[in-house]
Amino acid sequence: MIELENVAYSYGGDSLFAGLSLQLAPGSFQFLTGPSGAGKTTLLKLCYGDLLATSGHVTLFGKDAAGLTRDDVALVRRRIGVVHQDCQFLDHLPLSENVALPLQVSGRSKEAQDNLGDLLGWVGLSRQAAQTPPQLSGGERQRAALARAVITSPDVIVADEPTGNVDWEMSQRLLTLLIELNRMGKTVLIATHDLNLIRFAKSQVVANVLRIRGGQLETGVTL
Amino acid sequence: MNPRVTQILGLLQGDREADRAVPPTGFTARLTVFTAAAMAFLAVFALALSVATGRLADRWSAELARTATLRISAPAGEGEAQVRAALQVLETTPGVASARALTPEEQAVLLEPWFGPDLPLETLPIPRLIEVTADADGYDATGLRARLQAEVPAAVLDDHTRWREPLVDAANRLRTLGWVALLLIGGAVAAMITLAAQSALSANAQVIRVMRLVGARDAYIARAFVRRFTLRAGLGALVGTILGLLAVAALPDGDDGGFLTGLGFSGAGWFLPLFIPPLAAVVAFLATRAAALRTLRTQA
Ligand SMILES: Nc1ncnc2c1ncn2[C@@H]1O[C@H](COP(=O)(O)OP(=O)(O)OP(=O)(O)O)[C@@H](O)[C@H]1O
Ligand SMILES: [Mg+2]
Numbered sequence: 001m002i003e004l005e006n007v008a009y010s011y012g013g014d015s016l017f018a019g020l021s022l023q024l025a026p027g028s029f030q031f032l033t034g035p036s037g038a039g040k041t042t043l044l045k046l047c048y049g050d051l052l053a054t055s056g057h058v059t060l061f062g063k064d065a066a067g068l069t070r071d072d073v074a075l076v077r078r079r080i081g082v083v084h085q086d087c088q089f090l091d092h093l094p095l096s097e098n099v100a101l102p103l104q105v106s107g108r109s110k111e112a113q114d115n116l117g118d119l120l121g122w123v124g125l126s127r128q129a130a131q132t133p134p135q136l137s138g139g140e141r142q143r144a145a146l147a148r149a150v151i152t153s154p155d156v157i158v159a160d161e162p163t164g165n166v167d168w169e170m171s172q173r174l175l176t177l178l179i180e181l182n183r184m185g186k187t188v189l190i191a192t193h194d195l196n197l198i199r200f201a202k203s204q205v206v207a208n209v210l211r212i213r214g215g216q217l218e219t220g221v222t223l
Numbered sequence: 224m225n226p227r228v229t230q231i232l233g234l235l236q237g238d239r240e241a242d243r244a245v246p247p248t249g250f251t252a253r254l255t256v257f258t259a260a261a262m263a264f265l266a267v268f269a270l271a272l273s274v275a276t277g278r279l280a281d282r283w284s285a286e287l288a289r290t291a292t293l294r295i296s297a298p299a300g301e302g303e304a305q306v307r308a309a310l311q312v313l314e315t316t317p318g319v320a321s322a323r324a325l326t327p328e329e330q331a332v333l334l335e336p337w338f339g340p341d342l343p344l345e346t347l348p349i350p351r352l353i354e355v356t357a358d359a360d361g362y363d364a365t366g367l368r369a370r371l372q373a374e375v376p377a378a379v380l381d382d383h384t385r386w387r388e389p390l391v392d393a394a395n396r397l398r399t400l401g402w403v404a405l406l407l408i409g410g411a412v413a414a415m416i417t418l419a420a421q422s423a424l425s426a427n428a429q430v431i432r433v434m435r436l437v438g439a440r441d442a443y444i445a446r447a448f449v450r451r452f453t454l455r456a457g458l459g460a461l462v463g464t465i466l467g468l469l470a471v472a473a474l475p476d477g478d479d480g481g482f483l484t485g486l487g488f489s490g491a492g493w494f495l496p497l498f499i500p501p502l503a504a505v506v507a508f509l510a511t512r513a514a515a516l517r518t519l520r521t522q523a
Contacts, residue, residue: 050436070520071440078438088433092246101244105439148437 001026001187002047002080002156007056009042015054016042017215024156024189029182029205031198032191033221034212040191041085043212044158047189048080049073061155078106081149083159085191087141089133096120096129099147106152115151122177123147124170138165146174156187163197171197179204195223241447244434245427252455255419259412259459259503260466266408267467267496273401274495275486280394284387288361291382293322293353295375306351309375313355316370318362325352355380409506412456416510420452424518431522445515449508456507460500468496 001024008018016039024030024047032040045051046058049065058065060076068076081102089098097104099120100112120126123143128136136144142165149157157178163171175197182188182205192198201207209221293313297305306324313322325333327345330352364382371378424431434444471487488495 074435074438074440076438077436082436084436088429088436090244090246090430090433093243097243101434102437104244105241105434105437105443 001061003057003059004043004046004053005057005059007046007053007058009039009046009051009054011042015215017212017217018055020056020212020215020217022210022217022219024187026155026187027182027185029179029188029201029207030190031201031207031209032189032212033193033195033198033209036193038212038214040212041160043217044082044160044189044191048082048158049076078102078152079154080156080158081152081154083142083145083149083157083162085160085164087133087145089141089144091132091134094130094132095125095136095144098133099144099151102148102152108152112151119147119151123174139167139170142166143170143174146177150177150181153181153184154186156189157181159188159190161192162190163192163194168196172200175201176204198223241443242450243447244439244444245423245430245447245451248423248426251419251423252451255416255452255455256459256462258415259456259507260463262408262412262415263460263463263499263503264467264470266405266460266499267464267471269401269404269408270496270499271471271486271488273398273405274488274492276394276397276401278489280391280398283394284391288382288387289357291355291357291364291380293355293371294350294379294381295353295377296348296350296379297377298348301377302351305375305377306353309353309371309378312367312370312374313353316362316367318357318360319367320356320358322353322355325354409502412503413506413510416452416456416507417514420448420511420514421518423448423452424515428522431519441516441519444519445512448515449511452511453504453508457500457504460503464496464499468493 002022003024004020004022007020007022008015010016020043022043032043034040042051046053046065047060049058049060049068052058052066060068061079063072063076089095090101093101096116100109100116103109103112117126120129123146125140125143125147128140133141133144142162146159146162149159159178162178163174166174171194178188178190179201190197198207198209208219209223211218211221293309295302295305295309310322310324313319330349333352334349364380368380371380431444474487
């Protein structure tokens with residue numbers, strides 16, 4: 001599904017990591033941990049085609065990421081729901097339209113009527129549906145970003161610190177949503193520092209833990 | 224409903240959605256509308272100029288081509304005989320519809336503006352004039368000259384080509400200038416829209432980034448910009464065209480065939496300016512699309 005083979009990445013200076021390989025099997029549930037600045041966000045961006053590897057091969061849905069046209073990248077993004085660490089929105093539109101945006105840009109606006117209400121209810125944003133993103137708290141924005149990432153029911157969900165700004169109860173709630181989606185067959189990759197979150201997930205599903213540290217990726221980390 | 228109409232309505236609907244993704248920008252929007260209106264207003268005049276000068280050129284060359292003047296400068300006393308001989312030649316020339324000698328009174332009237340009313344015409348060696356009108360097919364001027372040379376040596380045929388040509392030439396050139404002005408106006412609109420679209424694109428970099436992250440294609444993002452600039456340019460041009468037409472209609476008009484009073488449209492010509500708004504919209508569409516796709520390609 002998503003495959004990184006012997007990948008290196010640098011932002012211009014020294015390589016952040018090199019010789020890194022990773023396979024996201026369909027239907028798997030993975031956590032990515034590691035110290036701040038280790039390259040978690042960078043690795044996730046390679047996985048959804050926002051960055052291109054400096055060397056090595058990245059394969060997205062069977063296609064070489066380096067050879068994707070701009071339209072191909074757009075189509076890949078539709079199959080991967082992404083929660084960004086810095087949640088960006090269209091600040092002039094109400095929350096409900098922001099959450100429905102992925103449906104809108106792929107010509108599926110009609111589906112929004114079915115899912116939007118339930119989804120906003122689940123992430124606890126029903127009351128805020130008409131507010132614009134600048135009027136929301138950090139945690140509310142994060143929940144909105146998660147709702148936006150999953151509204152199209154994508155094959156893969158990539159979440160970068162999706163619970164960084166919310167309390168433990170809401171964290172569990174958000175994670176439960178991702179676990180439910182995983183049970184429906186979606187592939188989930190979550191970057192987080194929160195070990196409690198990983199433990200909670202491990203009590204519900206088979207979750208693999210990756211750790212990136214000092215340019216190396218360890219798989220099958222035990223807590 | 225007709226399936227085609229439904230399809231077009233569907234297209235507009237989809238576009239309106241894309242349009243919402245880009246926040247409205249009141250000031251540039253008004254500037255775009257205003258510039259499009261001003262350009263359309265000017266375009267109406269350029270068009271009126273082209274059409275009117277074209278019409279004048281045609282009329283002048285047609286009118287002047289049909290009339291000619293025969294001038295006979297004979298010594299006193301022989302004039303009458305020469306005029307009669309010349310008329311005889313003209314009457315037997317194929318293509319000449321009529322030939323008529325001007326009476327001394329008529330000639331006096333012609334000269335009056337220069338010499339005053341009391342000119343003793345009889346005492347002056349004034350040439351006699353014959354007015355020649357050709358029929359639709361026209362006559363062979365060279366052949367006629369040759370015959371006159373032989374039979375009425377004192378006669379000179381002036382078919383007005385000498386002074387007709389520069390006039391017609393000037394009118395044609397004005398018409399060309401009118402078209403060049405129209406092209407320049409179109410180019411200026413394209414340049415203005417490109418600048419406006421580019422500033423809108425860079426002002427909305429975050430919007431573009433978000434749209435892209437959720438899987439919007441370049442064409443979809445471009446459409447949001449293209450739709451609004453096309454509508455604005457079309458609307459502005461419509462207003463400008465209407466004002467331009469009113470201004471042209473309000474020009475004083477006279478049927479003396481003069482240049483200044485003839486500036487305007489006639490008959491079906493009044494419909495020509497109606498092409499300006501859709502043309503402006505097409506220009507805006509192409510310019511915005513090119514600018515948007517180019518900017519999107521160069522942005523990460
Ligand atoms: N656009 C950029 N240009 C240059 N350097 C960058 C850029 N983005 C990130 N970096 C650097 O790359 C390193 C890894 O960044 P990254 O965001 O991947 O870390 P992270 O593991 O996600 O950290 P955190 O846990 O704090 O989110 C950092 O040292 C950062 O300074
Ligand atoms: Mg990060």
